[in-house]
Amino acid sequence: AARKIVFANQKGGVGKTTSAVNLGAYLAEYGKQVLLIDFDPQGNLSSSVGADSMKRGAYELINGTATSSEVIQKTPVNNLYVIASNINLTGASIELIEAEKREFFLKRAIQPYEQTWDYICIDCPPSLGILTLNGLVAADSVIIPLQCEYFALEGLSMLVRTVKSVQRELNKQLSILGILFTMYDSRTRLANEVVRDVSEYFRDRVFSSVIPRNVRLSEAPSHGLPINLYDPKCQGAAAYMKLAEEVTRRE
Amino acid sequence: AARKIVFANQKGGVGKTTSAVNLGAYLAEYGKQVLLIDFDPQGNLSSSVGADSMKRGAYELINGTATSSEVIQKTPVNNLYVIASNINLTGASIELIEAEKREFFLKRAIQPYEQTWDYICIDCPPSLGILTLNGLVAADSVIIPLQCEYFALEGLSMLVRTVKSVQRELNKQLSILGILFTMYDSRTRLANEVVRDVSEYFRDRVFSSVIPRNVRLSEAPSHGLPINLYDPKCQGAAAYMKLAEEVTRRE
Numbered sequence: 004a005a006r007k008i009v010f011a012n013q014k015g016g017v018g019k020t021t022s023a024v025n026l027g028a029y030l031a032e033y034g035k036q037v038l039l040i041d042f043d044p045q046g047n048l049s050s051s052v053g054a055d056s057m058k059r060g061a062y063e064l065i066n067g068t069a070t071s072s073e074v075i076q077k078t079p080v081n082n083l084y085v086i087a088s089n090i091n092l093t094g095a096s097i098e099l100i101e102a103e104k105r106e107f108f109l110k111r112a113i114q115p116y117e118q119t120w121d122y123i124c125i126d127c128p129p130s131l132g133i134l135t136l137n138g139l140v141a142a143d144s145v146i147i148p149l150q151c152e153y154f155a156l157e158g159l160s161m162l163v164r165t166v167k168s169v170q171r172e173l174n175k176q177l178s179i180l181g182i183l184f185t186m187y188d189s190r191t192r193l194a195n196e197v198v199r200d201v202s203e204y205f206r207d208r209v210f211s212s213v214i215p216r217n218v219r220l221s222e223a224p225s226h227g228l229p230i231n232l233y234d235p236k237c238q239g240a241a242a243y244m245k246l247a248e249e250v251t252r253r254e
Numbered sequence: 255a256a257r258k259i260v261f262a263n264q265k266g267g268v269g270k271t272t273s274a275v276n277l278g279a280y281l282a283e284y285g286k287q288v289l290l291i292d293f294d295p296q297g298n299l300s301s302s303v304g305a306d307s308m309k310r311g312a313y314e315l316i317n318g319t320a321t322s323s324e325v326i327q328k329t330p331v332n333n334l335y336v337i338a339s340n341i342n343l344t345g346a347s348i349e350l351i352e353a354e355k356r357e358f359f360l361k362r363a364i365q366p367y368e369q370t371w372d373y374i375c376i377d378c379p380p381s382l383g384i385l386t387l388n389g390l391v392a393a394d395s396v397i398i399p400l401q402c403e404y405f406a407l408e409g410l411s412m413l414v415r416t417v418k419s420v421q422r423e424l425n426k427q428l429s430i431l432g433i434l435f436t437m438y439d440s441r442t443r444l445a446n447e448v449v450r451d452v453s454e455y456f457r458d459r460v461f462s463s464v465i466p467r468n469v470r471l472s473e474a475p476s477h478g479l480p481i482n483l484y485d486p487k488c489q490g491a492a493a494y495m496k497l498a499e500e501v502t503r504r505e
């Protein structure tokens with residue numbers, strides 16, 4: 004059955020989307036069947052792979068008004084597919100608040116897909132609201148992208164507390180697959196302090212792969228391509244390739 | 255009466271908090287009486303000025319369970335004060351959803367302060383949810399921090415649409431004070447493309463001050479100091495000083 008990974012961090016701009024799309028792309032290059040799900044109304048994951056956000060997508064998936072062949076789109080990478088987000092998803096976070104079992108919509112919706120895919124990667128918005136909770140309940144593991152900055156460090160304890168309460172009350176199988184340092188610049192003292200402090204505290208739950216700050220990673224989405232197609236020789240690509248190896252080893 | 259400025263952008267990590275605290279600090283240095291309001295449950299604005307997040311703050315402000323002297327804290331900068339956010343604010347976004355006139359809580363709560371301050375600066379979370387809507391309704395102008403990256407550009411039209419619908423339905427006085435380019439790195443082609451495209455479209459609603467990427471800005475919050483106290487000679491400080499001049503000229 005599929006391994007379901009959710010990318011979560013309420014701090015904004017830490018590399019959730021960039022990590023979901025590029026880890027997904029390298030897992031697909033290794034021959035894994037990978038499904039990306041864009042559960043952020045911003046739709047950045049969808050545009051990272053050039054998906055059509057006018058088609059039915061994540062919103063129609065959770066309210067059952069579309070079939071799987073209607074919501075699943077191909078991407079430019081073999082073995083990599085995507086369920087895009089569209090503007091309807093914005094309304095879902097208000098609609099879901101009042102629904103019964105509101106945290107289980109995504110989990111129920113992806114159950115039929117579990118046998119067909121090797122990996123399902125879920126991108127979330129920068130909040131601990133109902134869309135992210137759905138992602139944490141649907142997944143069996145969470146990757147926490149962590150920008151090597153002070154505010155990102157501050158938010159980590161709130162995030163870990165939320166993950167623990169989801170594990171206790173809503174999803175016993177959820178585990179932290181790892182903390183992923185992103186936009187790391189070895190020349191800055193702050194980045195080295197953050198890496199040292201977090202590694203001491205979280206030990207083996209920190210990925211040994213560290214994603215450097217690399218402008219090619221921020222250019223790729225404007226071409227609708229993951230980094231393995233946009234610039235496979237750059238440092239950012241090498242780092243996500245190494246991460247994909249590490250994730251498959253942790254299976 | 256106070257000029258009320260809200261810092262809004264649903265894209266995460268674009269410099270909302272960094273801009274609110276540092277613009278506020280330089281307006282205070284010019285002798286303006288400035289009140290910062292942290293309306294983001296992450297509490298990054300509060301920690302940027304070393305505020306005590308165990309005290310009553312923004313949540314107690316909107317539900318009327320605290321007096322002004324209980325919620326207003328001093329900061330290390332003369333003339334600069336803050337109403338901090340605390341963990342209670344996380345619950346507010348769920349509580350407010352079901353309340354009557356849910357977008358007007360902050361506007362009503364700050365009315366008694368209008369005569370005592372020259373500027374009230376409101377920081378919002380990375381979403382277009384109920385907390386940001388309260389900020390847009392309470393303010394008379396909005397500053398849109400815009401990271402010079404592709405995803406930030408994508409989200410701009412959704413944000414401008416939201417501002418226009420708030421102007422039409424909830425707050426006729428709301429205007430866009432300006433778009434502020436942040437984390438600008440003149441060496442990258444992408445940054446120059448974003449600046450060119452946005453300046454062509456928004457013309458005079460773009461600030462001439464551009465905030466460069468400058469590591470000193472990301473170090474300052476770990477010391478609980480705005481940049482005018484942490485490193486007043488760095489490029490980031492000079493850029494926010496220039497922005498403060500531009501904002502006071504637009505009065």
Ligand SMILES: Nc1ncnc2c1ncn2[C@@H]1O[C@H](COP(=O)(O)OP(=O)(O)OP(=O)(O)O)[C@@H](O)[C@H]1O
Nearest residue numbers: 015016017018019020021129186216217221266403
């Ligand atoms: N390693 C990196 N080096 C340089 N730029 C990066 C890197 N990772 C991400 N970026 C850029 O930084 C910005 C933030 O990254 P991204 O959008 O992936 O973060 P996010 O956590 O998904 O944001 P949000 O909280 O808004 O969903 C984007 O413009 C992205 O292109």
Ligand SMILES: Nc1ncnc2c1ncn2[C@@H]1O[C@H](COP(=O)(O)OP(=O)(O)OP(=O)(O)O)[C@@H](O)[C@H]1O
Nearest residue numbers: 015152266267268269270271272380437467468472
């Ligand atoms: N001009 C700059 N140069 C370098 N780093 C910056 C700059 N502006 C902000 N930063 C850093 O980038 C990160 C994102 O900035 P900030 O937290 O202010 O954005 P935000 O929009 O408030 O984020 P969120 O969406 O999570 O509220 C922070 O770690 C901050 O210290």
Ligand SMILES: [Mg+2]
Nearest residue numbers: 019020043047
């Ligand atoms: Mg994202």
Ligand SMILES: [Mg+2]
Nearest residue numbers: 270271294298
């Ligand atoms: Mg912020």
